[in-house]
Each structure stands twice: as structure tokens, then as C-alpha cells.
Amino acid sequence: DTGVSQNPRHKITKRGQNVTFRCDPISEHNRLYWYRQTLGQGPEFLTYFQNEAQLEKSRLLSDRFSAERPKGSFSTLEIQRTEQGDSAMYLCASSHPGMLSSYNEQFFGPGTRLTVL
Amino acid sequence: AQSVSQHNHHVILSEAASLELGCNYSYGGTVNLFWYVQYPGQHLQLLLKYFSGDPLVKGIKGFEAEFIKSKFSFNLRKPSVQWSDTAEYFCAVTGGSQGNLIFGKGTKLSVKP
Numbered sequence: 001d002t003g004v005s006q007n008p009r010h011k012i013t014k015r016g017q018n019v020t021f022r023c024d025p026i027s028e029h030n031r032l033y034w035y036r037q038t039l040g041q042g043p044e045f046l047t048y049f050q051n052e053a054q055l056e057k058s059r060l061l062s063d064r065f066s067a068e069r070p071k072g073s074f075s076t077l078e079i080q081r082t083e084q085g086d087s088a089m090y091l092c093a094s095s096h097p098g099m100l101s102s103y104n105e106q107f108f109g110p111g112t113r114l115t116v117l
Numbered sequence: 118a119q120s121v122s123q124h125n126h127h128v129i130l131s132e133a134a135s136l137e138l139g140c141n142y143s144y145g146g147t148v149n150l151f152w153y154v155q156y157p158g159q160h161l162q163l164l165l166k167y168f169s170g171d172p173l174v175k176g177i178k179g180f181e182a183e184f185i186k187s188k189f190s191f192n193l194r195k196p197s198v199q200w201s202d203t204a205e206y207f208c209a210v211t212g213g214s215q216g217n218l219i220f221g222k223g224t225k226l227s228v229k230p
Contacts, residue, residue: 031216033218040222040223041223042207
């Protein structure tokens with residue numbers, strides 16, 4: 001399967017614990033996005049990378065959240081001191097480095113569902 | 118700020134009925150428009166997209182959408198739905214260089230066999 005993959009698919013944690021999610025984009029996609037989706041809502045943008053550079057962060061990304069893409073390939077999203085309000089589906093997407101318009105066609109992974117107890 | 122409104126939260130149709138899902142966006146510049154679909158238990162998939170040119174775009178599985186710039190709309194249509202179209206449909210817009218998508222809240226479509 002050459003699509004976007006995310007691990008783990010499900011994570012249950014206790015409030016206050018730290019969690020880390022991983023995203024492996026489609027090979028050679030240089031843009032990688034993180035979104036969060038809560039029940040009854042569409043995905044909301046968190047942050048994105050072009051290669052290893054983190055170029056934009058949403059105001060939704062509090063200082064407890066950090067994302068990295070150290071070698072411009074896979075990315076990790078860490079949440080420190082989790083809160084119940086962090087419970088959501090965390091989605092990763094990647095896009096192709098071709099024509100400018102192609103930057104906007106994003107391919108999504110299956111997501112990581114986080115439950116904070 | 119950009120925003121997307123989807124008018125219908127849940128639509129229930131019988132097989133063979135026609136479908137139209139509304140989507141309006143708010144953005145002053147050049148936009149790219151998308152419809153994504155999420156089938157039960159599956160990840161988001163691109164249904165169709167509009168970048169430029171013909172405002173009537175055709176996507177997969179018989180879906181189409183029409184971009185009406187004057188109405189800031191990008192409604193999704195299908196002449197005859199099937200039970201397998203049961204899914205959640207998301208309209209999204211992006212503008213500017215960053216490319217991050219702004220999604221609507223989604224419309225859940227239930228098709229009765």
C-alpha cells in the first residue's frame with residue numbers, strides 16, 4: 001500500500017500523559033499536513049511542513065503540541081500533558097511537489113483516534 | 118478568514134433519488150475547491166476538485182459539482198444515488214500558498230435501499 005499511513009490507529013491514555021503519533025506520507029510528497037477532527041466537525045488544520053521546515057501553525061496548536069519532520073519524510077505529532085479536550089481523530093495528509101495547483105490536492109491517512117480518560 | 122458552510126447536516130434519500138449538497142465558502146481571492154468523501158470506517162478520499170477552467174467538474178462515481186463564483190458556491194450533485202453512496206461528504210477550500218484545507222462540518226448522507 002503506497003498511501004499515507006499513520007500509527008497507532010487508536011490510542012487510549014490517561015489525562016496528563018504524553019502521547020506521540022507518527023505519519024508516513026506518500027513517497028516524494030514534500031508537503032505534510034496535520035489536522036484534527038472532532039465529532040460532528042470537519043477536519044481542522046493544525047500545522048504543515050514543506051520538507052523538514054514547519055511553515056505554519058494554527059492557533060489550535062497550543063504549546064502542549066509539537067510536531068517534527070526531521071528528515072523531510074515521516075512526521076511525529078506529540079501532545080504533552082494530555083487533556084480530555086484533546087480527544088479527537090488526528091489526521092495526516094501529504095501532497096505532491098508537482099505543479100503549483102497540485103500542492104492543494106492532499107491525500108489523507110486513516111487517522112489516529114485519541115481517547116483521553 | 119476563510120470559512121466553509123455546508124447547509125445540510127444529515128440527508129436521507131431513497132435509492133435512485135437525485136442528490137444535491139450545498140456548499141458555500143467565504144474567501145476574497147482565488148480559491149481551489151474540493152469535495153471529499155468518507156465512507157464508513159474508511160479515510161477521507163477526494164471526490165472531485167476545481168482549480169480553474171470549466172466550472173462544472175466531474176468526479177468519481179458519477180458525482181459532479183458546479184462552481185458559481187457569484188454565489189460563492191460549489192454544490193455537489195448526483196442524478197441517481199445508490200446505497201453505496203452512504204457516507205459523509207465534506208466540502209473544502211484552500212487559497213494562498215500554504216495549501217491547508219478549510220473544511221465544512223460535513224453532510225452525512227444515508228441512502229435507503
